[in-house]
Amino acid sequence: MNSINLKINGEDCPVDVKTHWSLAYVIREKIGLTGTKTGCEMGTCGSCTILMDGKPVFSCLRMAVDAEGHEWTTIEGIEGDDELHPLQQTFIDDHGMQCGYCTPGMIIAAKALLEENPEPTESEVRKAIAGHLCRCGTYVRIVKSIMNAAEIARS
Amino acid sequence: MEYYSPTELNEAYALLSKYGDAAIPVAGNTFFMGHREELFDEVEAVVNIKKLGLSYIKIEDDTLKIGATTTLNELFNHEITSSGDYKIFAETVNELNINEVRNMATIGGEVCIAGEVDMPTTLLAYDANIIIGGSNGTRSVSMQDFHLGYLNTALETGEMVVEVQLPKPIENARGGFSKFERTAADLPIVNVAVRLALENDGTCKEARVSVGAATLAGVPKRSIAAEEILVNQKIDEALIEKAAVASNDVECINDFRASSELRALWVKCGVEDALKKAIAQG
Numbered sequence A: 001m002n003s004i005n006l007k008i009n010g011e012d013c014p015v016d017v018k019t020h021w022s023l024a025y026v027i028r029e030k031i032g033l034t035g036t037k038t039g040c041e042m043g044t045c046g047s048c049t050i051l052m053d054g055k056p057v058f059s060c061l062r063m064a065v066d067a068e069g070h071e072w073t074t075i076e077g078i079e080g081d082d083e084l085h086p087l088q089q090t091f092i093d094d095h096g097m098q099c100g101y102c103t104p105g106m107i108i109a110a111k112a113l114l115e116e117n118p119e120p121t122e123s124e125v126r127k128a129i130a131g132h133l134c135r136c137g138t139y140v141r142i143v144k145s146i147m148n149a150a151e152i153a154r155s
Numbered sequence B: 001m002e003y004y005s006p007t008e009l010n011e012a013y014a015l016l017s018k019y020g021d022a023a024i025p026v027a028g029n030t031f032f033m034g035h036r037e038e039l040f041d042e043v044e045a046v047v048n049i050k051k052l053g054l055s056y057i058k059i060e061d062d063t064l065k066i067g068a069t070t071t072l073n074e075l076f077n078h079e080i081t082s083s084g085d086y087k088i089f090a091e092t093v094n095e096l097n098i099n100e101v102r103n104m105a106t107i108g109g110e111v112c113i114a115g116e117v118d119m120p121t122t123l124l125a126y127d128a129n130i131i132i133g134g135s136n137g138t139r140s141v142s143m144q145d146f147h148l149g150y151l152n153t154a155l156e157t158g159e160m161v162v163e164v165q166l167p168k169p170i171e172n173a174r175g176g177f178s179k180f181e182r183t184a185a186d187l188p189i190v191n192v193a194v195r196l197a198l199e200n201d202g203t204c205k206e207a208r209v210s211v212g213a214a215t216l217a218g219v220p221k222r223s224i225a226a227e228e229i230l231v232n233q234k235i236d237e238a239l240i241e242k243a244a245v246a247s248n249d250v251e252c253i254n255d256f257r258a259s260s261e262l263r264a265l266w267v268k269c270g271v272e273d274a275l276k277k278a279i280a281q282g
């Protein structure tokens, strides 16, 4: 076991990890933040996406043991004190989900996009979520949710 | 399985020598973690090489030097590798559509895989050299000689890649990259990188046509026949078509992801597309 301290959503999370454990596994099973989903566990579905120092990465492809020294943000860390993040709100309002399994990953990827590019075109939105699968096929509404969130964030 | 995160190169080399073939250097993690089930039985020591100061992009003595742990998105965003002589790097990364992978995967990981990845195809077209480090010092191996075969490189036990170097492309050099894959999450089925050096009157002084992901050899190969058609000629549409047809001197692999016939067709289309991109760069 390796003792490490992960900084997740601004909080210190001391945890003991084995070398081969993925960050996704540790976040869900050891720290208890189950908003981050695991699907394929080989980097092809996008559901485990979290932010590393503001940039999206797949937490299933990251060894937890070398995750120290970064600021990690999961879906639990993006809302304000009392209100939902604009992306969370538009995903509800525009029905950007059916079963909801891909939603945390989609929202995290979209958040990183909007921070870098507050006025994305539809094709830029599609490119930002290219590594994310929605098995319900809700892509059109996901794109709409992200476009509308961008507009709300700008206003 | 032990985990190490050395901060000095010598420390890293000592660990790689000590554990020999049971040690694995990891950078972006994206390949290693995706194959963990197969690898975990064989690996006794994981050596994280991201804290060795090997993340940089710079030009020294007319040579472009890229540290092994530089990520694909760093290449995509850096001034040197997204414009001018070396913008082929950004163009190559642009064809990998998963932002999350681009934030993690490193150039060192790409060259060490010796399989279905994009960057080595481009590095072959740009006559890159791979700088290998170990306890006995460093040595330089050309991209062409670095890949011995599928998943097989010139790295000896105890060694790792520390840097990728590119000689300055000849004046008026232009590059183009083209790729076929099924979905963003797929690995490339065919990729092609070209580099042309043109005289002021448009005559081609030097040409490189490099084909990856599709080859029977499992690693990128140059199409010498296509290159010979281009050199000393003025390049127009008819010549591009002729070079594209000639690129069938690269033997394609037949596997579950695509038949060799389909790959050969896509190689031809890829060569045509990459050459047109290079010419359009003007």
Ligand SMILES: Cc1cc2nc3c(=O)[nH]c(=O)nc-3n(C[C@H](O)[C@H](O)[C@H](O)COP(=O)(O)OP(=O)(O)OC[C@H]3O[C@@H](n4cnc5c(N)ncnc54)[C@H](O)[C@@H]3O)c2cc1C
Residues within 6 Å of the ligand: A042, A043, A044, B024, B025, B026, B027, B028, B029, B030, B031, B032, B033, B034, B049, B068, B069, B095, B096, B097, B098, B101, B104, B105, B106, B107, B108, B109, B110, B112, B113, B116, B117, B118, B119, B155, B159, B160, B161, B162, B181, B184, B185, B186, B187, B188
């Ligand atoms: C879903 C998905 C799709 C992808 N699609 C593409 C694509 O279309 N095109 C493309 O080009 N890439 C693609 N990739 C990335 C590619 O497949 C590899 O995952 C990536 O290049 C590995 O880089 P890394 O830094 O993460 O390597 P790691 O996983 O850290 O290491 C990979 C291997 O190389 C060795 N290694 C790494 N660095 C060194 C070094 N400096 N010296 C010696 N050995 C070293 C490791 O020991 C290991 O065996 C994709 C990845 C995923 C997950």
